[in-house]
Amino acid sequence: MKTGYILNGRYKIKNTLGEGGMANVYLAYDLILKREVAVKLLRLDLRDDPGAVRRFKREAISLTELAHPNIVSIYDVGEENGMQYLVMEYVQGMDLKSYIAKNFPFKYERIISIMEQILSAVGEAHAHDIIHRDLKPQNILINVNGQVKITDFGIALVTSEYSLTQTNTLMGSVHYLSPEQARGSAITKQSDIYSLGIILFEMLTGRVPYQGETAVSIALKHFQNEMPSVRDFDEHIPQALENVVLHATAKGLTDRYASVNEMANDLSTALSLVRSSEKKWLPERNNDEETKILTPLREKDLKSNRKVPEDNADNTKKEKKTKWSRKKKWLIFGISFLIFILLSTATAVGLMLPKNVEIPDLRGMTEVEAKSTLKDLKLKVGSVKHRYSSKYYYGQIVASQPREGTNVRQNSKVALVLSEGQEKFKFGDYKGQSYTTVKNKLEAKGVTVLKEKTYSNTAAKGEILGQSISKKRKVIWDDTTVTFTVSSGAKEMILRDLTGYTKKSAQDYADELGLTLKVRNESASSSTDSSGLTVSQYPTAGTVVQSGQTLEITLAEETQTSSSSSSSQDSSSSSKLNSFNVSVAIPYDGSAQESGSDENKTNKIEIYLQDKDHQFDDVYETLTIAKDTNVTLPFVLNNGSSGKYKIVRDGNVIAERDNITHSGN
Template sequence: MKPGYVLSGRYKVVETLGEGGMANVYLAYDLILKRNVAVKLMRLDLRDNEAAIRRFRREAISLTELVHPNIVSIYDIDEDNGTQFLVMEYVEGMDLKSYIAQNYPLSYEQVVNIMDQVLSAVEEAHAHDIIHRDLKPQNILINADGQVKITDFGIALATSEYSLTQTNTLMGSVHYLSPEQARGSVVTKQSDIYSLGIILFELLTSRVPYQGETAVSIALKHFQNDMPSVRSFDSQIPQALENVVLKATAKNLTERYQNASEMKDDIETALSYTRSNEGKWEPASIIEDETKVLEPLSAQQVKKNIGLGDKKDGSEKDGKPKKKWSKKKKWLIWSLIAAAIFVLIIFITALAMSPKDVTVPDLQGMNETEAKTALESQQLSIGNIIRRDSTKYDKGQVISSSPTVGSSVRQDSKVDLIISKGPEKNVFGNYKGQSYAKVKSKLENKGVTVVKETKSSNSVAKGEIISQNISSKKKVVWDQTTVRFVVSSGAKKVILRDLTGYTEKSVEDYAEELGLALNIENDSSGSSSTGLVVSQEPAANTRVEAGDTLNVVLGSTSESSSSDESQQSSSSSSSESSSTNTFSVRVNIPYQASSSSTQSSTGSSESSSTMNTIQIYLQDDNHSYSDIYQQFTISSDTSVTLPFTLSGSDTGKYKIVRDGQVIAEKTDVTS
């Protein structure tokens, strides 16, 4: 991965921090949270290995529950172009291997402090039933302040079946391998404790106890050779501290620390004065009876054992003559002896070959093939298989077994398995046209994450769902699903223009553009220019939406075929013009910004910007001052045109009310 590459559009690669058997680690910069992070990216050659991916993700998810000051935190789990990666806390410092190389010899107090932090982290992980499986100084980070953080918890499980082909990786891990791991036995929490004992050995001596040219030769030494004495490297090391190494690395699990808490309590007192004269810890002696080789019995000895030997023919101990055995009787006795020996041999052979008791291994999380291999290693086989839904285990993974893990059963027994079908999937459904509020509540109760996007619509009612980004027939896992709904905010509102002077065609085009219902009337007074708009309802600057009705009045004049009628009409028009006056007044309404406190659904107080509500009162020949002429809202300074029709010397008046307060009023409006 080259520096500068951005993973998932968020994590920009800065440099390579290290390479491993299963994944490579990079320093990256989080472009959203503006911080350095460590990114562990699965190797490209494992990208298509489903088992590796499944384990990588499963183990990583299980680590998110580990929150401890001495454990590297997991921030994110994602993939980029099909390659899995983890985003982790970035620790500025070095791994413990480098720290030992640069700072050896360490004071015993430093050694105890480092081990105390490591054990505290392991104790927390074991409390969550998470076994590290690959504890070594390379997986322990230490910063400039001496704080220790363990990384790669659990990921070693995913690595184990692949690292055998990665020589460098195995050579790095085999030095800390427990005897049971080397033998291929079941890994337990005590396997981590053995590795901790080797790490303590290295902290005290700057070297590992077993060396070899190959990984196999080193692995053999873990369960064949005695642990070297750290005091042979440094005689000043307290015996109590060496005893912690010896007990942590005991070959016999019953003699090893049973848990991390025991080892932590022991090492915390190793430097105390009360333990200064402590003797060397020795494992319990194993008494082995000497094997005695029995010499074969002679015929005379056999006879003697059954009361026939060392006797002379025809005589008794008391000197009296004894009756001799016939050949037929002797043959019968030897036949019985041979038969008894044969039966005894068969009995011993049958006893040796009879099935032994074995322990059911832990099969949880394995696929069917892996479970079969694990059972066959114990001379067991798979019995009945039941498949069930599971949110914890991926499809094909073992949920549990019957008998359960750790149960003692006879060899050749069958073990029933419950295997995951994966999370339960349900048809998502079609929610178009339904109330967003009700659908949101319904889906969130099932665990769905609901995202809302609003959009104006002339055909879908406000608050109803216009569309969804998930097909209605798609099967989904509720708590793993995020849906985005486009919700109607209602018809789009626009501010009506001042249409005074528009032609009839222009008004028709404008109404069609906004989706308004148009109602046209002609001015019967004949006082205006022919065919042009002289008034409108609603007034200019009123907010309207599709479907509203727009009323306009077009000006017109009357005509006569005779000169007298024309003169009469002209006289009448002149008379009407002098008695009726139609005009308009333009008024500016200033917007006043304000803030109102509203109570949210969660009970918290929120502040939101409000619009001004405007009410206009108008009085002329056509309008009453007691009625609202027009009402609308504004969010900025707005101008309106008020139409007046006045007879003779009458005067008109108007009043502007903003949010309940009169801001403008004129009582002597004339042309």
Template sequence: MRTGYTLNGRYRIIRSLGEGGMANVYLAHDLILDRDVSVKLLRLDLRDDPGTVRRFQREALAATELVNDNIVQVYDVGEENGMQYLVMEYVEGTDLKAYIKKHFPIAYQEVIQIMEQILSAVKTAHEHNIIHRDLKPQNILIDENRVAKITDFGIAVALSEHSLTQTNTVLGSVHYLSPEQARGGMATKQSDIYSLGIILYELLTGTVPFEGETAVSIALKHFQSEIPSVRDIDPRIPQALENVVLKATSKRPADRYTDVASMADDLATSLSPKRAGELRFTPAENDDGETKVLPASALSAAAVPHAIAKPVGEESAEAATKDATAADDQSTGKKKRKKYRHPRRRKFLIAGGIVFLVILGIFIGVALFRPQMTNVPNVIGDQETTARSALVSAKLKVGTVHKTSSDKVKIHRVARTEPRSGTQLKQNTVVDLWISTGPKRYKLDDYQGDSYASTAAKLEA
């Protein structure tokens, strides 16, 4: 969007503030209320999905109800020419990611003060049943007075279904992704608490707990690997403070804090001398829910019917009969069991083995004949030769190379691809390239002697 453009006849664009995985952000001036605002335009590829647009509008409207000093306030939600936009409070400062990089190491007391502000904001959202789903330092702004403000409550949900297919987006978010989200499960309030624990980890150590070459490799570590100890990086960190990190980032949601208020209360006393001798937090052991095979003896015992009470005389007679036949049963018992029980068990085992082999064959067949998939790499801004190499490395074919004008991409560099970057395709699929020829140029006619109105109309056209 160009500088000077007036969105909806009210918000005049001043300059671009940045481009993210989900939206382009602009500084604008509200002509009616005479104040600077931040305008976010939903990313182009997300605008094409009607379901995403509806979710974006619904969640953005819900975010307007969140009133908290630590939440970036949403002023307006609208659409113009198919562009979905949010008008938000403009915060002068930086995001928490850049703040950590610039000021690390940060004093423990300041870490707690920053986290308390973040927890206050998330608590307000959770009280309105709004889950952020994408909490990370990049979505937390720090103004000139060191006040933390969370943003993107409206956009996070619109992106949630696209994150694992959008490489540029997920690489920023996956470092803070809860194990249940990494598995593809539904995000809950405990998912936000997990992300808050990772943010606290980064405030204390200056780094994230898990790194990897791909988003998938990092996601796997979130639900397979134990979180590294912050005290191994900085032994001065009190055990009580590390315990807040460990409890918030437990693999199972049930082992985490029940709510944000509980985490805030625990964090507030983590530097207290009264907690100096605290033991390291370990999650309670619990059944992991896996199916378990019962031993045959347990099944047999479960199948025995309850004994029926008998009169004393009948009971004595039955006991005498049992005593009389005990020797015979002992000598023939093994043979009887072999004759009647073992063949049936053997049939069950054979049938079970056949079923297992059939299922195994089906899985192998599906694996062999399933098409191999790959993602279109992000080559926007790359030279044509570099882009071709990246596509070949991703096992894709280069199709037609087109020329297109662009005021954003330098000349002789890739302006766009079709299909777009991040799209999942079968291997060896053709991808077309559009190479920038630079800004579009126009040759002016000679308007000398023409009227102002007709000349203005021609220029605007």
């Protein structure tokens, strides 16, 4: 949806907040209530999919039933031109996934505070028999005040719908999937509790417990593999806090927390001293002894010894035959035994010799998981190196040497490369630089750049005056937002008419506008009413000026006429004339020339001049120019008096000057 589009005649689209598999979310402005909102719009390619439309409408129904400070509020729902949309509360901040990446590791108290808000919101949903089914950090928002807001109930179900909606399709994000969801079994409120346990695991370790190349391999681990210990990642994590993770992520529903309230109560005391020596929580085991199968004894045929009448010849033959038969049996037994020993020895030697094994794919595992996997294959961990990675979290394996799929002998060593997380760079100091240049440079690195304008009498327009991030702080470019304070230049103001102002009043006005006041005195007769007041100014009234410019005023000064001789001298002095010329440059303006015209547009110039012989209201001279032109203006003034001129180009005043005297022309 394009920026500026007005949905339903009310919601004006400003920009895109995010794109998902089922819907896109936009920031919009409510033209009626004058507030920002989030608009969730079903993707156009799904508007003819009954299942997608049903899930989209289900989210609206779920949210309208829920009113909780930690659940995103819904304001409106509707359809326009076949487009299904929801209008929701706009949460200014970031999702929990980004919050973990930016702030990990953070204090256990903060983790518990976030989890308690999440549990409170999920408890409210469960109280209305609504199961979220897709709890993950990306669906948990944290606003600028640190308040948690859960969103995206797109695949939530009420418990009464189970029998109608159960399929073998995996719904929800596989990293946070409960074992029963992975098996396609019936989903209960405890399925949400399992996901909450995985979220708590991620906040404590900075990663999810199970990694894999495919969604299926990860799903299998949820109901086949034991939950990794968070204390293997950080031994300082209290055992009681790890027990909450283990209890929430138990494979069996009978071992798992029965409700989110039970989990919240257990979590609230996890850091208390009373539980400091708590043992590791283990699920209940079946202690019944294994049934032993006894092999039945075989009966032996007992033969009775009978006495036979002695017959010497026959007895001798029989005796010899019996002896030979016995020797033959012993010979066969001896040979067989020897062959058995040789074969056993060969087999034992063969078993003891190292075999060839294939190195598994260790990427995404922790060092502990990799050691266990390699140990099962009778391989050893060799050297461990570290490098930055934008794909794998801190502590995950980036690569192995030899690499996966390579055949090696058992007992061989495998070198590991562990992720240091994304590389951080020193932000730097951009004060005094051009905002446009810095913005282009940082945006090319992935930084979000914002601007705040302010007036400045000392900095040029567009110059950076301040930045919201310290120059020494190390940041990940893609996850960074900076706000620059940028100069708008000096503030422009329109001068008022200062005629009749006293010197003090003019000074106060100049100080208010940040102007530098320059005062000139002009003689006046003792009978004048303007003595000590401003009689003229430069620049003239109505002129646009900026802070720091000079404002020049002329004050009338009274002259005493105490004797006829001095009056005669003044009269003689005032009758003395001063003649001089003032050169003025008139710039040509060709901006209004018609496109494609070969002839230059001409400017009409009108010159107004005031001296002893000319009145200011009359046009002194009219010119037509087609280029920059210099003119010379002749002035004839009585001693002590001043003149002025004004240049008008095509009806617009382009130059004006008062207080022109022979000494300061």
